[in-house]
Amino acid sequence: MAEKIIEKILWIEGFYPFSLKYDPKKAIETHKQELEPLEVDETSKSIFKYSNYFNFYFKDICKALDKVIGQSTLTKSDFIDLIISDINRTELIISEDSKQSLFSGSSFDSNMPANVYIKKPEFQNNTEPVWGLIDSAMETATLNLNYLNYVKFKENAVTTDELSQVDVIKNITLVGSTFNAIKQSYDRIIWRGGIIEDENSVVKLKSNQRHLMLDNIALTRLIRNIGAVLMELQTDSVEYKSIRKLYHTTRHFQIIKSIEINGDEFKLQYQAKSKNPTDTYINYIAPILTYYPFFQSEKISEFDNLTILDLVNLFSSLCDFVMVLPMPTYDDTEIKDLTKFRRFNPKVKKLILKEYFKKTTKYSDNQISIFLNLLTQKGNKHNLFLYSIYEVEDYYYFSHSSIKRANMLYLVDKWLEVGKCDLAERGFKFEDYIKNFLRTEKPNEFAKFKLIEQSKFSFLDENNINVEEEIDLLIKTDNSLIIGEIKCSMYPLDPDDFYSAYQTIKKAKNQVARKAKFLEDNWGKFEHILGEKGQIKIQRIIILNFPHFAGRIIDEIPIADFYLFLSYFKSGKLTNVKIEKNKGMTLNDIMYYDSIQSFEDNFSQFFNNPIPIEELYSRQRIEEYEVTLKGTEPKTIAERVVYIEKTPGDE
Numbered sequence: 001m002a003e004k005i006i007e008k009i010l011w012i013e014g015f016y017p018f019s020l021k022y023d024p025k026k027a028i029e030t031h032k033q034e035l036e037p038l039e040v041d042e043t044s045k046s047i048f049k050y051s052n053y054f055n056f057y058f059k060d061i062c063k064a065l066d067k068v069i070g071q072s073t074l075t076k077s078d079f080i081d082l083i084i085s086d087i088n089r090t091e092l093i094i095s096e097d098s099k100q101s102l103f104s105g106s107s108f109d110s111n112m113p114a115n116v117y118i119k120k121p122e123f124q125n126n127t128e129p130v131w132g133l134i135d136s137a138m139e140t141a142t143l144n145l146n147y148l149n150y151v152k153f154k155e156n157a158v159t160t161d162e163l164s165q166v167d168v169i170k171n172i173t174l175v176g177s178t179f180n181a182i183k184q185s186y187d188r189i190i191w192r193g194g195i196i197e198d199e200n201s202v203v204k205l206k207s208n209q210r211h212l213m214l215d216n217i218a219l220t221r222l223i224r225n226i227g228a229v230l231m232e233l234q235t236d237s238v239e240y241k242s243i244r245k246l247y248h249t250t251r252h253f254q255i256i257k258s259i260e261i262n263g264d265e266f267k268l269q270y271q272a273k274s275k276n277p278t279d280t281y282i283n284y285i286a287p288i289l290t291y292y293p294f295f296q297s298e299k300i301s302e303f304d305n306l307t308i309l310d311l312v313n314l315f316s317s318l319c320d321f322v323m324v325l326p327m328p329t330y331d332d333t334e335i336k337d338l339t340k341f342r343r344f345n346p347k348v349k350k351l352i353l354k355e356y357f358k359k360t361t362k363y364s365d366n367q368i369s370i371f372l373n374l375l376t377q378k379g380n381k382h383n384l385f386l387y388s389i390y391e392v393e394d395y396y397y398f399s400h401s402s403i404k405r406a407n408m409l410y411l412v413d414k415w416l417e418v419g420k421c422d423l424a425e426r427g428f429k430f431e432d433y434i435k436n437f438l439r440t441e442k443p444n445e446f447a448k449f450k451l452i453e454q455s456k457f458s459f460l461d462e463n464n465i466n467v468e469e470e471i472d473l474l475i476k477t478d479n480s481l482i483i484g485e486i487k488c489s490m491y492p493l494d495p496d497d498f499y500s501a502y503q504t505i506k507k508a509k510n511q512v513a514r515k516a517k518f519l520e521d522n523w524g525k526f527e528h529i530l531g532e533k534g535q536i537k538i539q540r541i542i543i544l545n546f547p548h549f550a551g552r553i554i555d556e557i558p559i560a561d562f563y564l565f566l567s568y569f570k571s572g573k574l575t576n577v578k579i580e581k582n583k584g585m586t587l588n589d590i591m592y593y594d595s596i597q598s599f600e601d602n603f604s605q606f607f608n609n610p611i612p613i614e615e616l617y618s619r620q621r622i623e624e625y626e627v628t629l630k631g632t633e634p635k636t637i638a639e640r641v642v643y644i645e646k647t648p649g650d651e
Helices: 024-030 042-070 076-102 130-150 163-191 209-234 238-250 279-291 308-323 338-344 350-360 365-375 400-404 408-418 423-440 495-521 523-530 562-570 596-601 603-608 611-617
Strands: 107-109 117-119 127-129 195-199 202-206 255-262 265-271 389-392 395-398 456-460 466-470 473-476 480-487 537-544 557-561 573-580 584-591 620-626 636-643
Touching: 024 042, 042 130, 042 163, 042 195, 076 117, 076 130, 076 163, 076 338, 076 389, 076 395, 076 400, 117 130, 127 130, 130 163, 130 400, 163 202, 163 338, 163 495, 163 636, 209 238, 209 279, 209 562, 209 611, 209 620, 209 636, 238 279, 238 308, 255 308, 255 350, 265 350, 279 308, 279 408, 308 350, 308 365, 308 400, 308 408, 350 365, 350 395, 395 400, 423 473, 423 480, 423 562, 456 523, 466 495, 480 495, 495 523, 495 537, 495 557, 537 562, 537 603, 557 562, 557 603, 562 603, 562 611, 573 611, 596 603
Parallel strands: 202 636, 480 537, 537 557
Antiparallel strands: 107 573, 117 127, 195 202, 255 265, 389 395, 456 466, 473 480, 573 584, 620 636
């Protein structure tokens, strides 16, 4: 199969319309020799046809931002301060609105935390998903912070607390959010294999709708799985005694109660000693226990022997601190002057924060400094998903959404990267974890299988040359041999992350296909390990650490995350939880099989159409929404997933 041109042009800067270096003619001329032999796919056609339109839009946005910022006397540091203030204000509003929405109905099911919607008349599309609002707000703030690097600010400007200056912040947020909406929509389409079309003078960004729905399902399952672990932690299960022990051995049992700030005076009050872990500790540990059970306690030499669990422990302590910082209330979020605006971004002396960590934890000064350095913004390239702390002289201030709604899986992967923890090493540990689970965990009564311990298979061919394959996972049942290719990747946050992860999956597909053929062609040489060939059916599967590609099939090979894969052997069922007012909790079990025979027979069908995924798939629909401001010509439409609010078992 010929290589597609999209695999080249995605990485060539001149083709990206949201860049000052956009120049497709120059890019084509420069890379003509390497591009000419490649297949022009539909996504590439969209780039060639529509990138100028998006670049014009980008230029208009830049002009609008330049105009708004140019009318202000605010300095660059003022803008950074106030953009963070604005995102903190937004966090307060979204948090309260989402609480009201989440608990407003008569029932609650285990899939709802990932599918909460807020309805307000000021929303352009009337209703917005909470996760979308949060991500959009953080992405917008990040874009605006990075745009400041291209602005020439007035020298010796004097900032005044006038209403007009508040309007400047509101306007750049409005302009930035508009820009972010169309940029993110474009990125998702281009990096994920969608197309752009023109229908009746409306530009439509069309995705692979099944993949778009699978993306939302992945988020839903991820949060649901974390929620299940969270419940176990809250019930003090035996399995998690060690996690609670970590809290006991690293904390002084001082819990921050309140912080009063009066100028340079800071007064911290603590609650009475308690040996119960804080809610934040449990909430932040849960994702790591869920998706990093294979790499939790390894000491990282680059971080003064802190472990991942230690870093998450410190992060939860930081969140405890930020949550009690003095802030306006939900009813006091209307902004009339800069002084009031700045109340959403209280600054804390560095010394005070470090003293807090010494008061509440048993980590060394150096370990605390290492941790804070991981979260502190560096240089001019901003990323609020990664850096939640800003440093100004002797003070810190915080992006509250980055802390309160932190994606711990994304953060941990980035920390491990900084800590020089090789991804391949994590991959080996991930593989060992899956095998050990199958080896030691008691399966349900119908799951009859044998884990083949040998992983290296080799022989000398007729030319006395050693032929060898190493196979990640081999499971034998009466009539099947399951060959698994196990891949550990970093958490995909951005569209280009998804693209890179999918390239890894494509390699895994080739590897598992090759290994399956190797065993099939040379079965007789390994019969003492595999047993007689007979009518044995070879089943191939790719197993990932995160759920983002689960449910997809690549060249007839299904993709599963390890949670989905292991649940087939362990529980053999999906349990949905429904809580109704005045009725309490009800559980609805959906069985994957009901006999030894169906355990074996259903394997292929299950992973080609996994019940937990298909059940969620039936509860979603695709809707179009406008990403450009009303009145903009041409109108630009994208697609998104809407969750259907029903509980399995309902008529």
